[in-house]
Amino acid sequence: MVKLRVAEILRGKGKTNYWLYKQMGMSYQNFMKMLNNQTKSIHYSNIEALCVILECEPNDLFKFEDDT
Numbered sequence: 438m439v440k441l442r443v444a445e446i447l448r449g450k451g452k453t454n455y456w457l458y459k460q461m462g463m464s465y466q467n468f469m470k471m472l473n474n475q476t477k478s479i480h481y482s483n484i485e486a487l488c489v490i491l492e493c494e495p496n497d498l499f500k501f502e503d504d505t
Contacts, residue, residue, distance in 0.1 A: 460490045
């Protein structure tokens with residue numbers, strides 16, 4: 438399963454979920470679903486925004502976890 442690592446990146450940068458939420462400009466409900474890996478898709482525009490805000494590459498945002 439592919440998971441978003443945003444919470445890990447935020448901790449590493451000393452930033453909060455709330456700080457990122459304000460930067461992203463999306464609804465709180467959708468933001469939390471994305472952050473908690475409860476969504477089935479992420480728009481490219483959100484991936485791009487995360488990369489710009491967190492100063493990272495798309496590869497940094499995701500990790501693969503084997504469910505077996």
